Amino acid sequence: MRKLVAGNWKMNGLVSSQAEIEALKGLTGSATCDIVVCPPFTLIDRAVERVKDSNLVIGAQDCHAQQSGAHTGDVSAEMLADIGARYVILGHSERRVSHGEDDEIVRAKAVAAHRGGLIAIVCVGETRHERDEGRAIEVVGEQLRESVPEGATSANLVIAYEPVWAIGTGLVPTNEQIEEVHAAIRQMLEERLGSDGNSVRILYGGSVKSSNAEAIFGLRNVDGALVGGASLKASEFAGIISAAV
Numbered sequence: 001m002r003k004l005v006a007g008n009w010k011m012n013g014l015v016s017s018q019a020e021i022e023a024l025k026g027l028t029g030s031a032t033c034d035i036v037v038c039p040p041f042t043l044i045d046r047a048v049e050r051v052k053d054s055n056l057v058i059g060a061q062d063c064h065a066q067q068s069g070a071h072t073g074d075v076s077a078e079m080l081a082d083i084g085a086r087y088v089i090l091g092h093s094e095r096r097v098s099h100g101e102d103d104e105i106v107r108a109k110a111v112a113a114h115r116g117g118l119i120a121i122v123c124v125g126e127t128r129h130e131r132d133e134g135r136a137i138e139v140v141g142e143q144l145r146e147s148v149p150e151g152a153t154s155a156n157l158v159i160a161y162e163p164v165w166a167i168g169t170g171l172v173p174t175n176e177q178i179e180e181v182h183a184a185i186r187q188m189l190e191e192r193l194g195s196d197g198n199s200v201r202i203l204y205g206g207s208v209k210s211s212n213a214e215a216i217f218g219l220r221n222v223d224g225a226l227v228g229g230a231s232l233k234a235s236e237f238a239g240i241i242s243a244a245v
Protein backbone atom coordinates (compact mmCIF):
# COMPACT_ATOMS: atom_id res chain seq x y z
CA MET A 1 0.00 0.00 0.00
CA ARG A 2 1.25 3.49 -0.82
CA LYS A 3 2.23 5.14 2.43
CA LEU A 4 0.83 8.41 3.74
CA VAL A 5 2.83 10.84 5.83
CA ALA A 6 0.82 13.62 7.44
CA GLY A 7 2.19 16.55 9.41
CA ASN A 8 0.06 18.00 12.20
CA TRP A 9 1.34 21.49 12.94
CA LYS A 10 -1.04 21.84 15.89
CA MET A 11 -1.21 25.46 17.12
CA ASN A 12 2.03 26.48 15.45
CA GLY A 13 2.82 28.61 12.44
CA LEU A 14 2.56 32.20 11.30
CA VAL A 15 2.43 33.53 7.78
CA SER A 16 6.23 33.38 7.74
CA SER A 17 6.06 29.60 8.31
CA GLN A 18 4.97 29.22 4.69
CA ALA A 19 8.69 29.11 4.01
CA GLU A 20 8.68 25.61 5.50
CA ILE A 21 6.08 24.49 2.97
CA GLU A 22 8.10 26.02 0.18
CA ALA A 23 11.21 24.22 1.43
CA LEU A 24 9.27 20.98 1.79
CA LYS A 25 8.15 21.19 -1.82
CA GLY A 26 11.74 21.44 -2.87
CA LEU A 27 12.80 18.48 -0.74
CA THR A 28 9.99 16.05 -1.58
CA GLY A 29 9.58 16.33 -5.35
CA SER A 30 10.56 12.71 -5.87
CA ALA A 31 8.77 11.27 -2.84
CA THR A 32 6.97 7.98 -3.41
CA CYS A 33 4.37 8.42 -0.65
CA ASP A 34 1.36 10.68 -0.23
CA ILE A 35 2.12 13.80 1.82
CA VAL A 36 -0.34 15.94 3.76
CA VAL A 37 0.42 19.09 5.74
CA CYS A 38 -2.19 20.18 8.31
CA PRO A 39 -1.41 23.75 9.37
CA PRO A 40 -3.71 25.79 11.62
CA PHE A 41 -6.91 27.13 10.02
CA THR A 42 -5.34 30.55 9.50
CA LEU A 43 -2.75 29.20 7.06
CA ILE A 44 -4.80 26.68 5.06
CA ASP A 45 -5.82 29.07 2.32
CA ARG A 46 -2.28 30.26 1.71
CA ALA A 47 -0.86 26.76 2.01
CA VAL A 48 -3.25 25.44 -0.64
CA GLU A 49 -2.01 28.12 -3.03
CA ARG A 50 1.60 27.22 -2.28
CA VAL A 51 1.26 23.50 -2.92
CA LYS A 52 -0.40 23.86 -6.31
CA ASP A 53 1.61 21.89 -8.89
CA SER A 54 3.35 19.85 -6.19
CA ASN A 55 2.73 16.47 -4.61
CA LEU A 56 1.76 18.02 -1.27
CA VAL A 57 -1.84 18.33 -0.20
CA ILE A 58 -3.29 20.34 2.66
CA GLY A 59 -5.50 19.22 5.52
CA ALA A 60 -7.10 20.71 8.62
CA GLN A 61 -6.88 19.71 12.26
CA ASP A 62 -10.59 19.71 13.12
CA CYS A 63 -14.03 20.58 11.77
CA HIS A 64 -17.50 21.08 13.18
CA ALA A 65 -20.20 18.46 12.70
CA GLN A 66 -22.70 20.93 11.23
CA GLN A 67 -22.51 22.46 7.78
CA SER A 68 -23.23 26.02 8.95
CA GLY A 69 -25.06 27.89 11.66
CA ALA A 70 -24.70 29.55 15.03
CA HIS A 71 -21.44 27.96 16.13
CA THR A 72 -19.15 30.80 17.10
CA GLY A 73 -15.52 30.12 16.40
CA ASP A 74 -16.09 26.87 14.51
CA VAL A 75 -15.30 25.87 10.95
CA SER A 76 -17.25 23.33 8.89
CA ALA A 77 -15.98 20.60 6.60
CA GLU A 78 -17.65 22.36 3.68
CA MET A 79 -15.70 25.54 4.45
CA LEU A 80 -12.46 23.58 4.52
CA ALA A 81 -13.21 21.82 1.26
CA ASP A 82 -14.20 25.17 -0.22
CA ILE A 83 -10.69 26.55 0.28
CA GLY A 84 -9.00 23.41 -0.99
CA ALA A 85 -8.31 21.29 2.09
CA ARG A 86 -8.48 17.56 1.30
CA TYR A 87 -8.07 15.93 4.70
CA VAL A 88 -9.14 16.64 8.26
CA ILE A 89 -7.69 15.21 11.46
CA LEU A 90 -10.47 14.21 13.88
CA GLY A 91 -10.49 12.97 17.45
CA HIS A 92 -6.91 13.90 18.22
CA SER A 93 -6.25 13.13 21.88
CA GLU A 94 -5.45 16.78 22.52
CA ARG A 95 -9.04 17.55 21.50
CA ARG A 96 -10.54 14.49 23.16
CA VAL A 97 -8.93 15.57 26.44
CA SER A 98 -9.06 19.37 26.42
CA HIS A 99 -12.29 19.86 24.45
CA GLY A 100 -14.18 16.91 25.86
CA GLU A 101 -14.62 15.31 22.45
CA ASP A 102 -16.01 11.83 22.83
CA ASP A 103 -16.45 9.11 20.23
CA GLU A 104 -19.95 10.27 19.37
CA ILE A 105 -18.70 13.78 18.55
CA VAL A 106 -15.79 12.38 16.56
CA ARG A 107 -18.17 10.17 14.58
CA ALA A 108 -20.48 13.12 13.86
CA LYS A 109 -17.48 15.10 12.66
CA ALA A 110 -16.37 12.20 10.46
CA VAL A 111 -19.86 12.08 8.92
CA ALA A 112 -19.51 15.82 8.31
CA ALA A 113 -16.07 15.38 6.76
CA HIS A 114 -17.44 12.79 4.34
CA ARG A 115 -20.47 14.94 3.54
CA GLY A 116 -18.07 17.79 2.73
CA GLY A 117 -15.86 15.58 0.57
CA LEU A 118 -12.89 15.42 2.95
CA ILE A 119 -10.84 12.39 3.94
CA ALA A 120 -11.11 11.91 7.71
CA ILE A 121 -7.98 10.98 9.65
CA VAL A 122 -9.55 9.52 12.79
CA CYS A 123 -7.18 9.31 15.78
CA VAL A 124 -7.36 6.61 18.42
CA GLY A 125 -4.99 5.71 21.24
CA GLU A 126 -4.75 4.66 24.85
CA THR A 127 -3.38 6.59 27.82
CA ARG A 128 -0.40 5.38 29.82
CA HIS A 129 -2.73 4.28 32.59
CA GLU A 130 -4.91 2.28 30.20
CA ARG A 131 -1.84 0.57 28.74
CA ASP A 132 -0.48 -0.23 32.19
CA GLU A 133 -3.81 -1.85 32.98
CA GLY A 134 -3.45 -4.03 29.86
CA ARG A 135 -6.40 -2.34 28.18
CA ALA A 136 -4.76 -0.72 25.13
CA ILE A 137 -6.45 -2.92 22.52
CA GLU A 138 -9.80 -2.74 24.28
CA VAL A 139 -9.68 1.08 24.46
CA VAL A 140 -8.55 1.49 20.86
CA GLY A 141 -11.20 -0.99 19.70
CA GLU A 142 -13.95 0.89 21.49
CA GLN A 143 -12.79 4.24 20.05
CA LEU A 144 -12.61 2.75 16.57
CA ARG A 145 -16.02 1.09 16.71
CA GLU A 146 -17.67 4.23 18.01
CA SER A 147 -15.81 6.86 15.98
CA VAL A 148 -15.89 5.37 12.49
CA PRO A 149 -19.15 6.29 10.77
CA GLU A 150 -21.41 4.43 8.37
CA GLY A 151 -20.28 5.06 4.82
CA ALA A 152 -16.58 4.99 5.66
CA THR A 153 -14.41 3.45 2.95
CA SER A 154 -10.71 3.22 2.22
CA ALA A 155 -11.19 6.28 0.00
CA ASN A 156 -12.47 8.57 2.74
CA LEU A 157 -10.99 7.17 5.96
CA VAL A 158 -7.51 6.97 7.46
CA ILE A 159 -6.89 5.73 11.00
CA ALA A 160 -4.07 7.14 13.13
CA TYR A 161 -2.96 5.13 16.15
CA GLU A 162 -1.50 7.67 18.56
CA PRO A 163 -0.80 6.35 22.06
CA VAL A 164 -1.40 9.41 24.23
CA TRP A 165 1.76 8.74 26.25
CA ALA A 166 3.92 8.79 23.11
CA ILE A 167 2.76 12.22 21.90
CA GLY A 168 5.42 14.88 22.30
CA THR A 169 7.24 12.83 24.91
CA GLY A 170 10.02 11.19 22.91
CA LEU A 171 8.63 7.85 24.08
CA VAL A 172 7.77 5.35 21.36
CA PRO A 173 6.07 1.98 21.91
CA THR A 174 8.10 -1.12 21.14
CA ASN A 175 7.82 -2.58 17.65
CA GLU A 176 5.75 -5.41 19.10
CA GLN A 177 3.35 -3.00 20.77
CA ILE A 178 2.84 -1.02 17.56
CA GLU A 179 2.33 -4.18 15.47
CA GLU A 180 -0.07 -5.64 17.98
CA VAL A 181 -2.33 -2.58 18.01
CA HIS A 182 -2.13 -2.06 14.24
CA ALA A 183 -3.03 -5.71 13.63
CA ALA A 184 -6.02 -5.35 15.95
CA ILE A 185 -7.10 -2.18 14.12
CA ARG A 186 -6.75 -3.97 10.77
CA GLN A 187 -8.90 -6.83 11.98
CA MET A 188 -11.59 -4.46 13.26
CA LEU A 189 -11.56 -2.56 9.96
CA GLU A 190 -12.03 -5.82 8.06
CA GLU A 191 -14.91 -6.80 10.31
CA ARG A 192 -16.49 -3.43 9.75
CA LEU A 193 -15.74 -2.71 6.09
CA GLY A 194 -15.14 -6.17 4.68
CA SER A 195 -12.25 -6.58 2.27
CA ASP A 196 -12.08 -2.78 1.80
CA GLY A 197 -10.88 -2.62 5.41
CA ASN A 198 -7.62 -4.03 4.10
CA SER A 199 -7.05 -0.88 2.09
CA VAL A 200 -7.65 1.67 4.85
CA ARG A 201 -4.34 3.23 5.78
CA ILE A 202 -3.34 2.92 9.43
CA LEU A 203 -0.83 5.58 10.49
CA TYR A 204 1.32 5.50 13.59
CA GLY A 205 1.73 8.78 15.49
CA GLY A 206 3.74 9.73 18.56
CA SER A 207 7.34 10.97 18.62
CA VAL A 208 8.06 9.99 15.01
CA LYS A 209 11.37 11.51 13.86
CA SER A 210 13.65 11.04 10.87
CA SER A 211 15.85 8.83 13.07
CA ASN A 212 13.11 6.29 13.92
CA ALA A 213 10.84 6.59 10.87
CA GLU A 214 12.44 3.84 8.80
CA ALA A 215 12.08 1.27 11.58
CA ILE A 216 8.45 2.27 12.21
CA PHE A 217 7.54 2.18 8.51
CA GLY A 218 8.99 -1.33 8.30
CA LEU A 219 6.41 -2.68 10.75
CA ARG A 220 3.45 -4.78 9.61
CA ASN A 221 0.24 -2.82 9.04
CA VAL A 222 1.98 0.54 9.45
CA ASP A 223 0.91 2.48 6.36
CA GLY A 224 2.40 5.84 7.25
CA ALA A 225 2.74 8.32 10.07
CA LEU A 226 1.01 11.27 11.67
CA VAL A 227 3.82 13.56 12.75
CA GLY A 228 3.61 16.43 15.21
CA GLY A 229 6.73 18.32 16.30
CA ALA A 230 8.99 16.87 13.62
CA SER A 231 6.69 18.15 10.86
CA LEU A 232 7.38 21.78 11.71
CA LYS A 233 10.86 21.77 10.20
CA ALA A 234 10.93 20.97 6.48
CA SER A 235 14.28 19.19 6.53
CA GLU A 236 13.27 16.92 9.42
CA PHE A 237 9.84 16.19 7.94
CA ALA A 238 11.43 15.46 4.57
CA GLY A 239 13.70 12.94 6.30
CA ILE A 240 10.62 11.09 7.55
CA ILE A 241 8.99 11.28 4.12
CA SER A 242 12.03 9.83 2.40
CA ALA A 243 11.88 6.81 4.75
CA ALA A 244 8.29 6.08 3.67
CA VAL A 245 8.95 3.85 0.67
Ligand SMILES: O=C(CO)COP(=O)(O)O
Nearest residue numbers: 008167168206207228229
Ligand atom coordinates in the same frame (compact mmCIF):
# COMPACT_ATOMS: atom_id res chain seq x y z
O1 LIG B 1 0.17 14.27 18.10
C1 LIG B 1 0.92 13.94 17.20
C2 LIG B 1 0.51 14.04 15.80
O2 LIG B 1 -0.86 14.25 15.67
C3 LIG B 1 2.27 13.45 17.49
O3 LIG B 1 2.99 14.49 18.02
P1 LIG B 1 4.60 14.35 18.14
O4 LIG B 1 5.08 13.82 16.81
O5 LIG B 1 5.07 15.74 18.44
O6 LIG B 1 4.84 13.37 19.24
